[in-house]
Amino acid sequence: MSTKLSVAFLGLGHMGGPMAANLVKAGYEVVGYDPVPAAQKQALKDGLSVVDTAVAAVTDADVVITMLPNGRLVLDLYDDILAVAKENTLFVDSSTIDVADAREAADRAHAAGYRAIDAPVSGGVAGAAAGTLAFMVGGSKADFASARPLLEVMGRKVVHCGGSGVGQAAKICNNMILGVSMIAISEAFVLGEKLGLSNQALFDVASNASGQCWALTSNCPVPGPVLTTPANNAYQPGFAVALMDKDLSLAANALRANGIDAELGLRAAELYKRFNTEGAGGLDFSAIITDIRTRSGATAV
Ligand code: NAD
Numbered sequence: 108m109s110t111k112l113s114v115a116f117l118g119l120g121h122m123g124g125p126m127a128a129n130l131v132k133a134g135y136e137v138v139g140y141d142p143v144p145a146a147q148k149q150a151l152k153d154g155l156s157v158v159d160t161a162v163a164a165v166t167d168a169d170v171v172i173t174m175l176p177n178g179r180l181v182l183d184l185y186d187d188i189l190a191v192a193k194e195n196t197l198f199v200d201s202s203t204i205d206v207a208d209a210r211e212a213a214d215r216a217h218a219a220g221y222r223a224i225d226a227p228v229s230g231g232v233a234g235a236a237a238g239t240l241a242f243m244v245g246g247s248k249a250d251f252a253s254a255r256p257l258l259e260v261m262g263r264k265v266v267h268c269g270g271s272g273v274g275q276a277a278k279i280c281n282n283m284i285l286g287v288s289m290i291a292i293s294e295a296f297v298l299g300e301k302l303g304l305s306n307q308a309l310f311d312v313a314s315n316a317s318g319q320c321w322a323l324t325s326n327c328p329v330p331g332p333v334l335t336t337p338a339n340n341a342y343q344p345g346f347a348v349a350l351m352d353k354d355l356s357l358a359a360n361a362l363r364a365n366g367i368d369a370e371l372g373l374r375a376a377e378l379y380k381r382f383n384t385e386g387a388g389g390l391d392f393s394a395i396i397t398d399i400r401t402r403s404g405a406t407a408v
Contacts, residue, residue, distance in 0.1 A: 112257075124150060132154075137154075199254050240261055246271055296328060307332055356380065381398075
């Protein structure tokens with residue numbers, strides 16, 4: 108894919124703004140649209156051409172990238188723009204949305220004669236700014252190959268996971284593992300504290316034994332053993348509780364829709380929803396340990 112391709116970028120928020128800016132830096136012509144004036148202003152500073160409607164953004168685009176809050180918005184937007192995009196346009200949805208919505212979006216694009224992939228990301232706002240996101244892609248091999256050079260500008264790891272919707276499936280399955288394992292790690296630390304086991308001793312044992320996992324060794328929920336974690340910084344994210352709540356809700360929808368007997372995945376979704384509703388949405392998801400302590404009548408040691 109040559110850098111002369113023209114890109115429409117729809118949704119220039121915390122993630123989409125810096126992702127689009129990285130495409131501009133790499134030499135792509137990017138036309139952006141976002142209804143929020145602050146996002147438009149930043150996009151102009153970043154070198155995008157900013158237009159007043161999504162329709163105006165996509166009219167001459169070879170590739171249309173969407174980075175929106177939810178699946179309803181993606182489908183509504185596709186209804187508006189599928190009619191006007193030029194022939195053979197490639198639609199890349201990087202929003203995190205329901206697997207069913209992702210498949211519906213791709214079906215609508217295909218039915219209108221276009222190419223389409225789902226390409227959700229992990230890596231957060233810092234990864235979007237640094238161009239180090241991980242992309243999980245669902246769609247045909249040919250469409251993946253067309254999108255790959257663009258995705259490699261915005262990300263460091265780009266994986267083709269399978270057909271339509273399977274990128275979203277990879278994202279929610281991974282985050283379900285993460286949510287469940289963070290709760291398990293946190294429960295173990297709170298129990299250890301009650302039993303007189305120091306956090307450092309539990310870390311030293313579990314990180315070298317079968318309890319080892321990313322939630323423990325890279326995002327340890329207690330301050331001390333891993334000095335770079337949000338736990339050492341008043342649980343500033345990191346990966347916010349509100350986003351974990353969103354992703355686990357999507358996982359729960361998929362679990363129910365597919366009849367999976369996943370008691371831990373569904374329970375993790377409930378616990379993060381409750382924690383978010385109680386006002387913790389802006390904290391790192393490892394702060395769930397503070398909720399477990401409070402509910403256990405325990406205090407940090
Ligand atoms: P955000 O709310 O900062 O940005 C979304 C933007 O979409 C907003 O600026 C909004 O004005 C715009 N928008 C809404 N409707 C639109 C429309 N019809 N046309 C064009 N723009 C429209 O959200 P974000 O943090 O950038 O997240 C975007 C997506 O990325 C979400 O699906 C989120 O789950 C996912 N995600 C976020 C993170 C993160 O750390 N923030 C990490 C991974 C994935």
